[in-house]
Amino acid sequence: MNSITNTNVIDKGFDAIVIGTGISGGWAAKELCENGLKTLVLERGRMVEHVKDYKTATMDPWDFKFRxxxxxxxxxxxxxxxxxxxxTHDSxxxxxxxDLKHPYNEIKRFDWIRGYHVGGRSLTWGRQALRMTDLDFEANEKEGIAVDWPIRYKDIEPWYTKVEKFxxxxxxxxxxxxxxxxxxxPPIELNCVEDYFRSEIKKQxxxxxxxxxxxxxLTGEAQHDxxxxxxYRNRCMRGCPIGGYFSSNxxxxxxxxxxxxxxxxxxxIVTELVYDDSLQKVTGVKxxxxxxxxxxxxxANIIFCCxxxxxxxSILLQSKSKRFPNGLGNDSGELGHNLMDHHFQVGATATVEGFEDAFYKGKRPASFHIPRFRNLPDSESKQKFLRGYSFQGSASRTNWKRAIKELSYGKDLKESLLKSGPWKIGMSGFGECLPYxxxxxxxxxNKLDEWGLPxxxxxCEYKENELLMRxxxxxxxxxxxxxAGFKNVKGYNNETFPGIAIHEMxxxxxxxxxxxxxxxxxxQLHSVPNVYVTDGACMTSSGNQNPSLTYMAxxxxxxxHAVRNYKKIK
Structure with a gap:
């Protein structure tokens, strides 16, 4: 066993340890515990209690200095x-x-967005839950890129359903x-401009x-404890006191x-998974x-890295031993490679004439979605780039901020600002990044953090295929x-770097x-079967879909799988 001198050895009879409390860590904890396994859940950050610790959840814009x-x-x-x-908004x-306390290095720019606390980024995620398909699971094999996924849609379909129900x-x-x-x-409603746009797309x-x-x-009548x-407060990233959206907390x-x-x-802070050469498994975590x-x-007997x-x-790379000198389970040398993130910040905006007598209620926390339509199985959709993209967008009426550039003043200005502004619409693409x-x-x-860890x-960078797609x-x-007949249509293709979509995998x-x-x-690690990795690190390709539903499934x-195997040998 690796040296654990100067370390307090704690054996409380845990069956399993889960590292992380975000999207996948929360699911691992729930499933292990509901299957009767005594489970230790480790979080490197501070405690966050549901409701109690959402300090800005009910604050209004004027409650913040400089808004x-x-x-x-x-x-x-x-x-x-x-x-x-x-x-970095105050809310x-x-x-x-x-970033000063938690530094990292950039050979090429990478916008690493992190939250260290119980719940992780499940408190701040974009909440889109989309399934991948065999179009995604089969693409690497068909195109001769990277390696083939070891699963297909039929293998994960029932787990998608299980997760969606919960x-x-x-x-x-x-x-x-x-x-x-x-x-x-039941779906959240499109507004009238989006519904019109939908009908125009269907026509053309x-x-x-x-x-x-x-x-x-949450919508509808289903009960969720x-x-x-x-x-429709649309303050989801502050933490939702009523649990209106899914989070681990x-x-x-x-x-x-x-x-x-x-x-x-x-x-x-987990620093290492300790591998026992004689037992040929990990016996616990430092x-x-x-x-x-x-x-x-x-x-513990089972480890879930989430x-x-x-x-x-990082934890796997830090977990070195005589058997694994280059990191736990790294026989292939692929650990750390094939880093992907979706690319976005590219699309178009427009103004909309008409619909002056129409408005909407509340602050809807959802956008419209246009699923992938490029490089589908038909020949018509084939492109000079591989894979595909989808769109997310919304239409809304402009607010009083339009007064900043207004040349009017006095009564006319006040009366105009009491009315809803004109409609605008925008849409941004989310594209797949190949696994390079x-x-x-x-x-x-040579550069350690304050806990002595590397x-x-x-x-990492986007390459020609992503640039052509953009x-x-x-x-x-x-x-x-x-x-659709919208006016002042303007396309944009902003400079963007991996990490910004917060879908690293x-x-x-x-x-x-x-x-x-x-x-x-x-x-499971091929060579260490009692260690599982179920967060974004496991992804063989990225698809174009928001990936969190796939992590949970x-x-x-x-x-x-772990529970069935464990109960057989226990």
Whole structure:
């Protein structure tokens, strides 16, 4: 066994340890505990209690100094988080890390957006829940790119349904093979301009469909313990006191707690999975208390790595032994490679004439969605680039901010501002990034953090295929808006870098062959079967869909596999 001297060895009879409390960690905890396993859940960040710790959830714009815009101190402490343009507002900046305290290195720019606390980014995610399809699972094999997924849609379909039933996904089924139907609650409504745009797209295109996005904002009559239907405040990233959207804090962690089988430990930084050469398995994890810096070793029989793509891969790379000198389970040498993120910030905007007598109620927390229509099985949709993209967008009426450029004053200005402004519409593409071996993260042992751990270095970029796709995204956004008769149509293709979509994935990929992949079809390390990785690190390709639903489904499936195997040998 690796050395655990100067470490407190703690053996409380845990069957399993889950590292991380975000989207996948919460699901691992729930499933393990509900299956009767005594489970320790480790979170490197602070405790966050549902409702109690959502400090800005009910604050209004005027409650924030300078309407919440980041001040100079925030810009210094969160200088990389601030590059996003949206995570350092006073209402949510506490959910994201201090970049000075948690540094990383960029061989090429990578916008790594992190939140270290119980619940992780499940508190701040975009809440879109989309299924991948065999169009995604088969693409690598058909195109001779990277490695083949070891699973197909039929393997994960029932787990998608299980997850959707529990978390609550609103939306509508369209009966499209490349946009699979799911277990959905009533859709959030499109507004009148979006509904008009939908009808125009249907008239003019035979393979394009506009629908409301599938969001984990509760609607309908289904009961979800401790959660209520969304009330359209659109303050989701602050934390929702009524649990109107899915988060670990409002949903999976309470379910795990309810069983009496979970022990949750915040401020616990996992530094290493300890491999026993004689037993040929991991026997537990080494942890540093982030506040006291006390070192501990926790024993367990099953380990689930759900610390996020970069977090889980960092832990595996740090877990070195005689058997695994290059990181736990890294026989293939692929650990850290094949880093992907979706690319976006490309699309078009327009103004809309008419509909002056129409408005909408509330602040809808959802956008419309146009599923992928490029490189489908038919010949008509084939392009010079590989894979595809989808669109997200919305239409709304402009507000009083239009007065900033208004040349009027006095009574006329006041009366005009009491009326709703004109309509505008915008849409942005989300495109797939191919799994390039040379896109990677590594550890720098010459630059340590305050806990003595190596910092992460990123060497990742978008390449020709993504750049060609982006041009098509912009052109087709412009074409669709113009075809609907909208005015002042303007396309945009902003400079963007990996990480900004906050969908990083792929650094410990699944595969059929242990010489070219890290994980098998059930998310186990090929060479260490009692260790599972079910967060974004496991992804073999990225698809164009928001990936969190897939992480949750893969986690539920992997726990089912782990529990069945564990109970056989126990």
């Amino acid at each position: 919440g815009l980041p001040n100079n101190e925030t810009k210094q402490k969160q200088f990389k988080q601030n590059r996003t343009g949206f995570v 949510i900046k506490h959910w994201f890390v201090n 978390i609550g996904v609103s939306g509508e089924n369209l009966g499209l093979n490349h946009f699979p139907d799911g277990y959905l609650s 295109y035979n393979n394009r469909h506009l629908t409301i996005g599938r969001f984990t904002n 401790g959660r209520a239907n969304c009330v 409002a949903s999976t962690l309470p379910a795990a707690e309810k069983t009496g089988n979970m022990e949750l430990l915040p401020n616990a 942890v540093i208390n982030s506040e006291t810096k006390e070192q501990m070793f926790y024993k 610390a996020s793509t970069i977090g889980s891969t 071996h040379e896109n990677k993260m590594t550890l720098d042992y 910092t992460v270095s990123f060497d 041009e098509d995204i912009k052109n087709e956004a412009v074409n669709m808006l113009k075809s 792929g650094t410990a990929r699944m595969g059929k062959d242990s010489t070219t992949s890290v994980l098998n079809a059930f998310n 893969l986690t539920a499936r992997a726990v089912n």
